[in-house]
Amino acid sequence: MVAVSRERLAAASEMLRKGATLLREPCPKCGGVQIKYRGEVSCIVCGLAKDESAATLQLEAKLPSLKEIIETKALEVAFALRDERSIERQKDLLDLLERYIELLLKLSGK
Numbered sequence: 490m491v492a493v494s495r496e497r498l499a500a501a502s503e504m505l506r507k508g509a510t511l512l513r514e515p516c517p518k519c520g521g522v523q524i525k526y527r528g529e530v531s532c533i534v535c536g537l538a539k540d541e542s543a544a545t546l547q548l549e550a551k552l553p554s555l556k557e558i559i560e561t562k563a564l565e566v567a568f569a570l571r572d573e574r575s576i577e578r579q580k581d582l583l584d585l586l587e588r589y590i591e592l593l594l595k596l597s598g599k
């Protein structure tokens with residue numbers, strides 16, 4: 490549970506007095522109460538403004554490319570493994586590959 494800071498609460502009640510409205514939709518970041526004032530939506534609890542929440546969404550949208558990077562790396566390791574003759578090196582590469590695969594599984598949320 491995130492505590493609402495005194496300043497935010499004061500700012501929120503000030504905005505409400507000036508005609509701001511509380512939204513039914515909870516904050517996408519913390520689930521707190523969102524307030525709409527002059528067309529701008531911000532969260533009373535964490536102060537997340539609409540712009541910032543858009544930035545958060547963009548960050549989430551970047552996850553697939555991180556996945557792509559790891560996929561590429563995993564493939565590189567797989568290719569290196571194919572050409573590797575040293576048993577010791579193969580063990581290292583397999584360890585690495587295992588980690589990449591674990592990461593990929595985590596990123597795909599399964």
Ligand SMILES: [Zn+2]
Pocket residue numbers: 516517518519520521532533534535536537
């Ligand atoms: Zn919030």
